[in-house]
Ligand SMILES: Cc1ncc(C[n+]2csc(CCOP(=O)(O)OP(=O)(O)O)c2C)c(N)n1
């Protein structure tokens with residue numbers, strides 16, 4: 499099974515840090531005013547980040 | 562697969578205008594998923610709103626949309642539904658738009674039981690105009706117009722909807738993202754007036770005045786305050802203090818307004834034949 503690709507669309511991220519805080523495996527970190535993927539391998543595909551990002555800025559590509 | 566929200570959004574409309582961490586975007590995603598679940602045809606679906614940050618939502622949606630006057634969304638929506646009963650009619654808006662200036666339209670829409678789905682984004686404040694208190698601003702909370710604490714008792718929007726006659730009433734929060742689309746979808750499928758209250762956050766106008774240090778703090782509050790109705794039934798009263806019940810709060814079958822009105826038209830035709 500291929501590992502997911504977690505993407506933050508920089509143009510859309512407003513840096514609320516919801517994804518950073520609620521990802522159960524800490525895949526994201528804040529990088530200045532926007533979120534950044536730092537531990538993609540840890541992703542368990544729970545989709546919480548994609549569901550909760552208010553700005554349509556997170557995509558979890560599972561295939 | 563990443564969820565394809567973009568297919569339901571008008572091209573070039575993102576980023577939206579909402580502030581960092583504003584829950585309105587989370588609710589909009591839930592609405593899109595619910596519309597997909599129900600297989601709504603965008604050419605046969607109208608989303609109607611009044612005025613406010615929440616009421617900007619239809620402007621982003623690629624379907625039939627109607628952005629109307631403050632508080633009047635339910636009245637315009639009723640007009641659309643009466644003219645085109647076969648159309649799916651959804652209403653979205655804030656607590657201020659829906660139950661302050663629009664309170665009258667809201668209760669009468671509930672009473673008539675027209676087949677519409679009203680999603681109330683309840684962030685406990687007037688966000689767009691800078692944080693004046695709304696009928697859901699908690700007693701004691703700070704707003705720009707209640708700098709010494711709000712003396713008013715509050716509306717419970719779901720209870721108001723039930724009391725006024727809505728036949729499907731449910732509540733969730735912006736934190737409980739997967740429940741948003743499940744409940745909206747159930748509301749869309751229900752034949753009659755459905756109200757889905759989504760407890761939401763306004764970090765800009767409510768959060769910063771009320772000791773929330775961050776968006777995350779506001780999300781944690783939504784997480785903590787919610788208790789599913791089924792769980793609440795088994796909990797002692799003291800444990801439910803300050804909690805807010807979520808899930809399907811009320812559901813009944815009652816004659817739908819447009820169907821009843823069609824019968825009247827038939828009757829009148831018969832009388833004049
Ligand atoms: C007739 C009229 N009165 C007042 C206003 C000013 N106004 C615009 S939005 C708003 C309140 C919006 O609050 P709410 O519906 O809770 O939505 P939010 O902005 O919090 O999402 C008010 C009072 C208006 N536009 N029209």
Ligand code: SF4
Pocket residue numbers: 504520521522523524525540541542543544545546547548558
């Ligand atoms: S899908 Fe889940 S585990 Fe993966 S990045 Fe998002 S929140 Fe973290």
Ligand code: SF4
Pocket residue numbers: 506510511512513514515516517518532533550551552553554555556582
């Ligand atoms: S949740 Fe979305 S907007 Fe907020 S920090 Fe993460 S990617 Fe950015």
Ligand code: SF4
Pocket residue numbers: 578579580582583584585614615684688689762763764765766
């Ligand atoms: S003012 Fe409040 S309701 Fe309006 S966009 Fe900002 S956070 Fe959202």
